[in-house]
Every structure is written in structure tokens, then in C-alpha cells.
Amino acid sequence: MAGLYDFNGQYTSPTFTAHPKIDPDNGELITMGYEARGDVTNDVAYYLFDKNGKKLEECWFKTPYVGMMHDMAATKNWIIFILPPLEARSLDDIKKGEKHFAWSEKQHLMFGILPRRNPKPEDIRWFQADNAFYGHTGNAFEGDDGCIYLDAPLTYHNKVSDPGLSITRGPVSNLYLFLVLVLSSRWGGRLHPFQRQAPSRRQTREPLRPLEV
Ligand SMILES: [Fe+2]
Numbered sequence: 001m002a003g004l005y006d007f008n009g010q011y012t013s014p015t016f017t018a019h020p021k022i023d024p025d026n027g028e029l030i031t032m033g034y035e036a037r038g039d040v041t042n043d044v045a046y047y048l049f050d051k052n053g054k055k056l057e058e059c060w061f062k063t064p065y066v067g068m069m070h071d072m073a074a075t076k077n078w079i080i081f082i083l084p085p086l087e088a089r090s091l092d093d094i095k096k097g098e099k100h101f102a103w104s105e106k107q108h109l110m111f112g113i114l115p116r117r118n119p120k121p122e123d124i125r126w127f128q129a130d131n132a133f134y135g136h137t138g139n140a141f142e143g144d145d146g147c148i149y150l151d152a153p154l155t156y157h158n159k160v161s162d163p164g165l166s167i168t169r170g171p172v173s174n175l176y177l178f179l180v181l182v183l184s185s186r187w188g189g190r191l192h193p194f195q196r197q198a199p200s201r202r203q204t205r206e207p208l209r210p211l212e213v
Contacts, residue, residue: 007047010049010053011033012045013033013036013047014036015034017032017069018071019136020032020072021072021073021074027050028049028050029051030048031047031048035088039094040094041066042062042065043062044061044063046079046081046119057118059119059121063083063110063112066087066088067084067101068088069081069082069084070136073137073140075142076116078115078148080112080140081111081114081124082110082134082152084109084132084133085103085131085133086133087104104131107131108128109154112127113127129154136153138153
């Protein structure tokens with residue numbers, strides 16, 4: 001079959017992630033669309049479908065800024081949304097022919113955590129790392145310590161050296177790490193809000209603190 005597929009009308013976001021996930025245990029499809037209310041909107045639509053294509057969950061929420069949310073990650077109970085500082089330009093600039101995204105040295109790489117089941121828009125919790133480029137998701141899982149672990153290659157500062165995508169030609173790190181990020185901790189089944197705290201560089205298994213936004 002060729003052409004657009006909207007899950008028989010169940011999927012209404014105009015965008016669809018490049019990398020949805022299929023749960024190997026039950027065949028569920030985990031997916032999302034960003035800029036989901038139009039270009040340069042900070043709306044994300046999360047969807048969960050069963051193995052037969054029946055929608056199980058849908059939740060729309062806001063991001064702290066608009067960036068190229070190319071990939072995502074999931075665990076048994078949580079969805080991880082990755083917001084890298086490939087920031088969207090203004091709608092006016094895009095209409096003038098500028099490229100949609102450009103690297104920002106000012107923004108942080110951020111991670112949004114949402115319950116996989118029965119999520120509410122207000123459930124999203126954001127965590128911030130340094131200015132860094134996130135490659136593709138390797139894996140994500142929940143540790144016995146109540147934390148979410150995320151395996152992913154990470155490069156500090158601008159990994160995208162294409163000048164057409166770069167506002168600033170900031171330092172391009174040669175470091176290409178495979179990190180384990182501890183994104184969140186849960187207390188009593190709830191994500192607990194901490195004050196922001198960026199992790200130090202080159203560390204692994206360093207907890208990121210939730211950011212109140
Ligand atoms: Fe990709």
C-alpha cells in the first residue's frame with residue numbers, strides 16, 4: 001500500500017516521528033508528532049497503538065522550545081522525548097526561504113518524560129543537559145533504582161557542521177560518547193521535581209535533575 005496512512009482517522013497530528021518504536025513484548029507501536037499544531041508550534045502529540053492498530057493512548061503537551069525532535073525512546077512505563085538544540089527558526093524566516101532548523105548554542109539538550117499509559121499533558125517533566133547533540137537512541141530501560149536509563153551517542157556542542165543548518169559555528173566536539181543518562185527518579189510513583197542541575201561533562205550514569213518549566 002502506498003500513500004498516507006492515518007490509522008483510520010485515529011492519528012490527527014500532521015507530523016510523524018522518523019523513529020517510532022515497536023514493543024517486542026506486545027507489539028504496541030509507540031509514536032509521536034512534533035510541531036503538531038503547525039510549523040514552529042511547540043506542541044507534541046504522543047500516541048500508543050496496539051498491535052492491531054487500535055489507539056490506546058493520545059496525549060498532547062508543550063515543549064520548552066521548538067527543536068528537531070527526530071527520535072524518541074520508551075521503556076515499559078515511560079516515554080522519553082528528546083529535544084535537541086537544533087532549534088526552529090521563526091515562521092517568517094522560514095517563509096523567506098531559511099532552513100527550518102538551526103543549531104543554537106544557547107539552548108540545552110532536553111529530555112521530556114511522560115507516563116506511557118494514561119498520560120495527562122501536565123504529567124510531562126523536562127530534564128536538561130548541556131548544549132549537546134543527541135544521536136539516535138540505542139536503548140532505554142528502567143533500572144532497579146527507580147531511574148530511567150537512556151543509551152545514546154552524545155556529542156557536546158554542534159555536531160551538525162553543515163553551515164546551512166548552523167546559526168553559530170560553535171565548537172564542534174570530536175568526542176563521540178556512548179552515554180548512560182539517568183534521567184529521572186520516582187518517589188511514590190510520581191516524578192519528583194528538583195531544581196535544574198546540568199551534569200558535568202564526560203560523565204556516565206550521572207543523574208539529570210528535572211527542570212520545572
Ligand atoms: Fe534518524
